[in-house]
């Protein structure tokens with residue numbers, strides 16, 4: 246065999262290997278992808294497709310990484326990224342707290358006995374049911390987001406209720422507009438610049454059954470720039486100092502939210518967690534010293550970065566249409582992953598389950614839904630002989646996939662399958678048509 250014979254094969258195997266940092270920690274790649282020792286193609290053969298696969302060890306490792314870099318902080322997992330009993334048990338066991346944003350997320354927390362004093366309840370428009378569920382849970386912290394909510398909560402609370410105030414610090418996270426939450430003039434929080442945040446503090450103080458335990462801000466999701474987090478932290482400490490000066494209040498807890506970016510594409514850098522922790526600590530301590538206020542207990546709320554790279558989705562190719570663009574259509578789509586249509590999100594994709602010596606070509610992977618915008622990945626390299634029946638694996642699907650999934654076109658939501666030590670366990674079963682029909686009382 247000559248080198249020329251070998252080169253295409255070499256190129257093929259290199260092209261197929263989506264870089265390791267996009268997969269769960271335990272992944273090995275050859276013709277197939279194995280996660281925690283489980284062959285994804287075999288799993289797809291037995292479980293059907295699409296499937297969302299989740300590596301327990303990766304979730305636990307990310308939890309530990311946050312606790313290690315900021316041991317003095319409370320780390321609250323933002324359950325909106327992926328909320329199910331198993332994941333909440335894992336994060337509870339790893340010593341994390343939990344951020345929930347609805348009565349439904351609280352119900353999942355309750356079902357695993359998540360400790361109340363480690364729960365933070367968010368939401369810009371908490372319904373009366375959300376507030377009742379939060380109060381009934383007992384000893385949670387409720388992050389209030391409007392003057393209406395403050396009064397409603399005060400009317401509901403039987404005993405003293407701990408609250409935090411969500412502040413909009415006027416900081417741009419430089420992320421997609423739909424997930425930018427720290428700038429002024431938007432639906433979340435009380436603006437710092439306009440004085441609304443101080444008005445909210447005053448309102449809380451008028452209610453003797455509300456106890457102000459801290460301040461909160463969250464500048465957005467998939468934020469890469471540490472400088473944005475730093476700026477938000479500095480502004481929040483400035484507010485803490487003003488509250489002490491003008492109202493004699495000492496703020497004990499400062500929650501700086503989540504939003505830490507993860508890589509989705511080979512060229513994406515990972516988030517510099519160690520650098521973040523260092524710069525945040527320095528910024529908070531420096532500002533506190535400058536203003537002469539005690540350093541509050543810090544809280545952070547990572548969601549995506551705890552679960553995103555722990556997840557892989559496996560689809561089966563239904564059909565391939567070759568034209569100016571090659572459309573590879575799979576058996577899922579915007580119902581299990583609306584992120585490309587919502588945020589123009591991009592993904593890496595690879596063929597699994599069979600070797601292919603064919604040259605690599607640029608294709609667009611699309612879903613099965615009745616919308617031209619139902620695209621999963623544009624311009625990804627797949628073997629030119631990709632065909633119906635093939636399996637495709639998409640990494641980085643642990644966050645905001647299972648939790649954002651819908652039943653569009655009456656398509657059943659896929660199962661969530663946990664993998665650990667060579668074993669696969671169904672964590673959340675896939676929906677069936679009976680599930681869908683059970684709700685339809687017509």
Ligand SMILES: Cc1ncc(COP(=O)(O)O)c(C=O)c1O
Pocket residue numbers: 323325326344367463465466467502503504505546547548549550
């Ligand atoms: C209040 C709050 N905290 C934490 C998060 C978690 O963000 P991420 O999943 O980007 O870490 C969010 C979502 O953006 C949020 O709204």
Ligand SMILES: N[C@@H](CCCC[NH3+])C(=O)O
Pocket residue numbers: 325424466467584588644645649
């Ligand atoms: N759903 C968004 C993140 C929302 C963040 C929650 N506040 C995403 O997939 O990127």
